[in-house]
Amino acid sequence: xxxxxxxxxxxxxxxxxxxxxxxxxxxxxxxxxxxxxxxxxxxxxxxxxxxxxxxxxxxxxxxxxxxxxxxxxxxxxxxxxxxxxxxxxxxxxxxxxxxxxxxxxxxxxxxxxxxxxxxxxxxxxxxxxxxxxxxxxxxxxxxxxxxxxxxxxxxxxxxxxxxxxxxxxxxxxxxxxxxxxxxxxxxxxxxxxxxxxxxxxxxxxxxxxxxxxxxxxxxxxxxxxxxxxxxxxxxxxxxxxxxxxxxxxxxxxxxxxxxxxxxxxxxxxxxxxxxxxxxxxxxxxxxxxxxxxxxxxxxxxxxxxxxxxxxxxxxxxxxxxxxxxxxxxxxxxxxxxxxxxxxxxxxxxxxxxxxxxxxx
Ligand code: IPM
Ligand code: MG
Numbered sequence: 001x002x003x004x005x006x007x008x009x010x011x012x013x014x015x016x017x018x019x020x021x022x023x024x025x026x027x028x029x030x031x032x033x034x035x036x037x038x039x040x041x042x043x044x045x046x047x048x049x050x051x052x053x054x055x056x057x058x059x060x061x062x063x064x065x066x067x068x069x070x071x072x073x074x075x076x077x078x079x080x081x082x083x084x085x086x087x088x089x090x091x092x093x094x095x096x097x098x099x100x101x102x103x104x105x106x107x108x109x110x111x112x113x114x115x116x117x118x119x120x121x122x123x124x125x126x127x128x129x130x131x132x133x134x135x136x137x138x139x140x141x142x143x144x145x146x147x148x149x150x151x152x153x154x155x156x157x158x159x160x161x162x163x164x165x166x167x168x169x170x171x172x173x174x175x176x177x178x179x180x181x182x183x184x185x186x187x188x189x190x191x192x193x194x195x196x197x198x199x200x201x202x203x204x205x206x207x208x209x210x211x212x213x214x215x216x217x218x219x220x221x222x223x224x225x226x227x228x229x230x231x232x233x234x235x236x237x238x239x240x241x242x243x244x245x246x247x248x249x250x251x252x253x254x255x256x257x258x259x260x261x262x263x264x265x266x267x268x269x270x271x272x273x274x275x276x277x278x279x280x281x282x283x284x285x286x287x288x289x290x291x292x293x294x295x296x297x298x299x300x301x302x303x304x305x306x307x308x309x310x311x312x313x314x315x316x317x318x319x320x321x322x323x324x325x326x327x328x329x330x331x332x333x334x335x336x337x338x339x340x341x342x343x344x345x346x347x348x349x350x351x352x353x354x355x356x357x358x359x360x
Contacts, residue, residue, distance in 0.1 A: 015073025136248025
């Protein structure tokens with residue numbers, strides 16, 4: 001029995017409709033296990049800009065600081081793409097929120113559900129049983145370094161993005177990678193571009209330096225280009241991948257597609273006092289309001305919230321098992337649809353999962 005405050009930031013595009021389904025699952029957990037979840041909604045992204053003139057309104061930030069955990073849908077859309085960078089949903093809300101809350105670690109599990117083994121574009125024998133965890137550094141590197149435009153002659157300009165890391169920034173994320181591996185199959189692949197980048201050379205030194213503290217973990221270093229190739233060639237060789245911000249952004253999208261759909265990939269951003277949970281996919285503006293989107297990534301993000309922020313492991317498993325059962329029963333949203341399966345919309349998928357949580 002516990003009382004918890006959860007900030008809910010639906011955002012833009014399909015954000016509100018998928019978030020609603022995660023709430024159904026969490027409410028089912030509350031009933032089933034006798035918890036009291038207090039959900040409070042806030043505006044973020046384009047919705048924040050429309051309501052309060054900023055993609056991350058101060059009220060939203062305050063709500064986040066006063067909560068035990070945050071559930072986020074998705075942000076962004078063509079309506080806000082032409083705003084100045086600091087007011088755009090992605091750069092103006094998502095990145096500062098991560099920074100402000102100290103969420104330096106992004107955890108993205110890519111797992112192939114047995115029922116979906118044919119939904120991947122890769123052969124079933126390549127992806128069957130796949131279970132990878134991408135641990136992405138989230139508040140440093142290229143996405144947070146200084147950016148500049150300098151005028152040259154004839155209207156040309158020079159553009160600069162800076163990639164910076166400090167030793168402690170690398171150490172804390174790499175440690176988390178080792179610790180995650182210890183709880184799983186004990187294999188860690190550190191991904192870098194140490195043949196070219198100075199930041200990567202130091203990254204590799206730090207990883208090597210820490211390895212001795214985790215003797216039970218088998219460690220590999222891999223260049224990012226090779227990793228991209230290995231992920232499609234033989235993805236089951238991976239257990240935990242730890243990497244910097246940009247490489248992790250790219251590789252986690254790639255890893256997600258191995259599971260059949262970007263709509264399956266949950267994520268947890270942790271490291272600060274309050275964790276943030278969101279699907280790895282975007283706001284898919286062209287599907288907004290159509291009730292066609294797959295809410296499972298968001299529902300599973302809710303499951304991660306229970307486990308990582310509220311320490312409710314059994315409740316988290318109940319949601320994961322409910323998702324597994326609904327898929328085993330043959331229900332599919334459009335992105336996962338195959339012959340012989342039962343097509344459902346976003347709401348129906350949410351209802352089915354909540355129902356299974358209650359039955360568990
Ligand atoms: C993600 C997204 C964001 C990121 C964008 C929208 C800023 O791609 O969460 O992976 O790169 O972190
Ligand atoms: Mg991304």
